[in-house]
Amino acid sequence: MAVAHPLDKYLRTDRIPTMWCPGCGLGIVMGTLLRAVDRRIKEGSLKRENVGFAGGIGCTARMTLYPLFDSAHVIHGRAIPFALAVKIVKPEMKMIVVGGDGDLAAIGGNHILHAIRRNADLLVVMVNNMIYGMTGGQVAPTTPRGLYTTTTPYGNPEREMNMIKLTAALGANYVARGSITHPQLLEQYLYKALGKRGLAFVEVISTCPELFGRHIGFRSPVDLYMEIRKRIVIKAKPSIEESDYSWEKGFVIGEFVDRDEPGFTDTIYEYLNKIRGGGVQ
Amino acid sequence: MGKVIPISGNYAVAYAAKAADVDVIAAYPITPQTAVVEKLSEFVANGELDAEFIHVESEHSALSAVVGASAVGARVFTATSAQGLLLMYEIMHIASTLRLPIVMGIAARAISAPINIWCDHSDFMAASDTGWIMFMAMNAQEAHDLVIAGFRIAEDPKVHLPVAVGYDGFLVSHTIEPVNIIERDEALKYAPKRVTWYTLNPDKPITLGPLASPDWYFEFRVQLQDAIEGAREVISNAFAEFAQHFGRKYGEVDAYYTDDADVVLVTMGSASGTALAYVEEARKEGVKVGLINVRLFRPFPEEFIAKHIENAKVVAVVDRAVNAGSSFVGPLYSDIAVTMFKRGFDIPVVNYITGLGGRAVLKDHIDHMVKHALSLVGKKMRDIKTHYAFVGVRE
Numbered sequence: 001m002a003v004a005h006p007l008d009k010y011l012r013t014d015r016i017p018t019m020w021c022p023g024c025g026l027g028i029v030m031g032t033l034l035r036a037v038d039r040r041i042k043e044g045s046l047k048r049e050n051v052g053f054a055g056g057i058g059c060t061a062r063m064t065l066y067p068l069f070d071s072a073h074v075i076h077g078r079a080i081p082f083a084l085a086v087k088i089v090k091p092e093m094k095m096i097v098v099g100g101d102g103d104l105a106a107i108g109g110n111h112i113l114h115a116i117r118r119n120a121d122l123l124v125v126m127v128n129n130m131i132y133g134m135t136g137g138q139v140a141p142t143t144p145r146g147l148y149t150t151t152t153p154y155g156n157p158e159r160e161m162n163m164i165k166l167t168a169a170l171g172a173n174y175v176a177r178g179s180i181t182h183p184q185l186l187e188q189y190l191y192k193a194l195g196k197r198g199l200a201f202v203e204v205i206s207t208c209p210e211l212f213g214r215h216i217g218f219r220s221p222v223d224l225y226m227e228i229r230k231r232i233v234i235k236a237k238p239s240i241e242e243s244d245y246s247w248e249k250g251f252v253i254g255e256f257v258d259r260d261e262p263g264f265t266d267t268i269y270e271y272l273n274k275i276r277g278g279g280v281q
Numbered sequence: 282m283g284k285v286i287p288i289s290g291n292y293a294v295a296y297a298a299k300a301a302d303v304d305v306i307a308a309y310p311i312t313p314q315t316a317v318v319e320k321l322s323e324f325v326a327n328g329e330l331d332a333e334f335i336h337v338e339s340e341h342s343a344l345s346a347v348v349g350a351s352a353v354g355a356r357v358f359t360a361t362s363a364q365g366l367l368l369m370y371e372i373m374h375i376a377s378t379l380r381l382p383i384v385m386g387i388a389a390r391a392i393s394a395p396i397n398i399w400c401d402h403s404d405f406m407a408a409s410d411t412g413w414i415m416f417m418a419m420n421a422q423e424a425h426d427l428v429i430a431g432f433r434i435a436e437d438p439k440v441h442l443p444v445a446v447g448y449d450g451f452l453v454s455h456t457i458e459p460v461n462i463i464e465r466d467e468a469l470k471y472a473p474k475r476v477t478w479y480t481l482n483p484d485k486p487i488t489l490g491p492l493a494s495p496d497w498y499f500e501f502r503v504q505l506q507d508a509i510e511g512a513r514e515v516i517s518n519a520f521a522e523f524a525q526h527f528g529r530k531y532g533e534v535d536a537y538y539t540d541d542a543d544v545v546l547v548t549m550g551s552a553s554g555t556a557l558a559y560v561e562e563a564r565k566e567g568v569k570v571g572l573i574n575v576r577l578f579r580p581f582p583e584e585f586i587a588k589h590i591e592n593a594k595v596v597a598v599v600d601r602a603v604n605a606g607s608s609f610v611g612p613l614y615s616d617i618a619v620t621m622f623k624r625g626f627d628i629p630v631v632n633y634i635t636g637l638g639g640r641a642v643l644k645d646h647i648d649h650m651v652k653h654a655l656s657l658v659g660k661k662m663r664d665i666k667t668h669y670a671f672v673g674v675r676e
Binding site for chain 2: 057073075076077102106107109132134135136138139141150151152153154158
C-alpha cells in the first residue's frame with residue numbers, strides 16, 4: 001500500500017481530513033507531536049503501545065480523535081484527572097494531555113495546579129490560540145489585554161494569564177513554550193518533554209484564523225501566521241519573568257524549566273514500598 | 282408595541298435580558314447557547330445595556346457569580362446548555378433554597394458521553410429537581426417573552442425563586458424567526474425592578490447559607506416546596522397581565538382539539554410545533570387526535586393537564602430524554618402518569634421517546650406514535666405490556 005505521508009502509520013486516516021479550519025495551527029501541533037513520538041519510538045525510548053492521549057473539550061481536544069493510539073475525549077477541562085488515573089493504574093503508559101487554553105487554563109485550571117503539585121508523570125500540551133475557538137472566539141483568560149473578541153467588542157480589559165509562570169512556580173519538571181510558526185523548535189521541546197519523568201508542560205502559541213485573526217484585522221490565515229511569527233522572540237535560556245506576554249511585547253519561546261525531580265509515580269511507589277517493606281512494582 | 286425583527290432564539294433571549302435591564306450577567310461559552318451572551322456582551326460594550334458582564338472561567342463560576350450578585354439585590358441573568366448546566370447543578374440548589382430570583386436561559390442540548398451538541402431535553406430534565414421554576418418555549422418569540430415574564434415571577438415577593446427558560450438547541454436557538462421585541466420601558470412596566478428578597482446589607486449584616494443542623498434544615502426544604510407551589514397563582518397572574526401588556530396569551534399548557542380526542546399527545550418544546558402540524562392534518566382526515574404542549578414544567582401544571590385529558594381514551598407522552606432504569610423511562614411521562622394516577626384515570630398512558638441527540642422529530646414519527654396509541658383505545662393501563670417505545674431509532 002502506498003504511503004501518502006510518513007506519519008500515516010500514526011493516523012486514523014479514515015478520519016482525515018480533520019475538522020480543523022483551513023489555516024488552523026493545530027495541524028502543525030499534531031504533526032510535530034507525532035514526529036516527536038516517532039523519534040522516541042524509533043530510538044526505543046518509548047513503546048508505541050504505551051502511548052495514550054486524553055483531551056477535554058475544544059478544537060485542540062479533538063486531537064484525541066486522529067492519532068492511532070488509545071485515547072479519550074472527556075468533558076471540558078477534565079482530561080488531566082483522567083490521564084493521571086490511567087498513569088497510576090498503568091505506570092508504563094506515557095499519557096499525553098492535549099487541550100486548549102480555555103480547556104486547561106480556565107475550566108480545568110484547578111486540575112493543572114494539582115497535577116503539577118504532585119509532579120504527575122504526564123505531558124501536558126496546551127495550545128494557546130488566545131480565545132475560545134470552538135464556541136466562536138470568546139475572550140479567554142489568555143487573551144492579550146486590549147484585543148477584540150466576540151465577547152470583548154471594545155477590547156479585552158483584563159490581564160492575560162501566563163501559564164508558564166504558573167507551571168514553573170508550582171514545580172513542573174519541564175516547562176517550555178513553542179510556536180506553530182517555529183515547528184522544528186516545537187518538535188525539539190515535545191521530544192524532550194516526552195523523555196521527562198514528572199510533569200512536562202509545553203505551551204504552543206497557535207493561530208485561529210477564523211475567530212481570532214479575523215476579529216483583530218487579519219483577513220487570511222497567512223496574514224495571521226506572519227503576524228504571530230513577527231511577534232515571536234526566540235531565547236535559548238529565557239528567565240521565567242520573560243515568559244510574560246502581551247500583544248505588543250510578543251511571545252518569548254524557549255525552555256523555561258528543565259529539572260529532574262521525582263515524579264508522582266516514583267513517589268507513590270517509594271511510599272508503598274516503605275509501608276509494605278518493599279516488593280511493590 | 283415593540284417592533285418585529287428577524288432574529289434567532291438566542292438573540293431573542295438576549296434582547297429579553299436587555300429589555301429587563303439586567304444589572305449583572307455572568308456566563309461561559311457553550312454551544313448552542315453562546316450567541317446569547319455574545320449578544321449581551323455587545324449590548325453592554327455598546328452602552329445599550331448598563332450592566333456588568335463577568336467573563337468567568339466555568340459555568341460553576343457563572344452561576345456562583347449571579348448568586349453573589351443577586352444576593353446584593355442585582356437583577357441577574359445567565360444562560361447555558363448541556364454540560365454547562367450540569368456543572369451548575371450544585372449551585373442551582375443553592376440559588377433556589379437561598380430564594381434568589383435569578384433568570385437563566387437553557388438552550389436544551391444532549392449530554393455527554395458521547396459528545397453531542399444537538400438538541401434533546403436531557404440537560405433540562407436533569408435540572409428538574411432543583412427547585413427552580415421551569416418553562417420550555419416552543420419558539421423564539423416564546424423564549425423572549427418567557428424571560429421577561431420570568432423576571433416578574435422570580436422577583437414576586439410571594440415567590441423569590443430562580444426561573445429557567447428552556448428552548449430547543451439549534452431548532453430554536455439558531456433558527457431565525459420574526460420576533461416581536463419588547464422594549465425596555467414596556468418590560469419594566471410589566472416587570473418592575475423591586476428588591477424584596479433577603480439581601481446582604483452591611484448596615485444590618487446577615488449570613489446566607491450557613492450550616493443548618495437537623496433542627497432547622499428540614500424547614501428550609503419545606504419552605505422551598507411551599508414557595509414553588511405558591512408560585513402557581515403568581516404564574517397564572519403573570520401570564521394574564523402579560524396578555525394585557527403585550528397582547529400575547531400564554532398558558533401553563535396549550536391544548537388543541539382535546540375535547541373529543543381519543544388520543545391526546547403530550548409534547549414539549551419545538552416538537553410541539555411539528556405535532557400540531559400533524560394533528561391539524563390528521564383532523565382533516567377524521568383522526569380523533571388532540572395535543573397538549575407543556576410550557577410550564579416546574580411547578581408541574583397537573584390541573585391543566587388533567588382538564589384536557591378528561592375525555593381521552595389514550596394519552597401518548599413524547600419525551601426527548603431518558604431516565605435510564607427508572608420505572609417511567611421518560612421524565613415528562615413520569616409527571617403525566619402520576620398526575621393521572623392521583624386522579625384515578627384508568628386509561629393507557631404510554632411513552633414515546635424520540636429525537637435524542639438532535640435526531641429530527643418528523644411528522645412520520647408522530648404518525649407512528651398516534652397509530653400505535655390508537656390501537657390501544659378501549660384498553661386499561663394494566664392491559665399494556667410495555668409502556669414505552671423508542672421512535673426513530675436504528676433497529
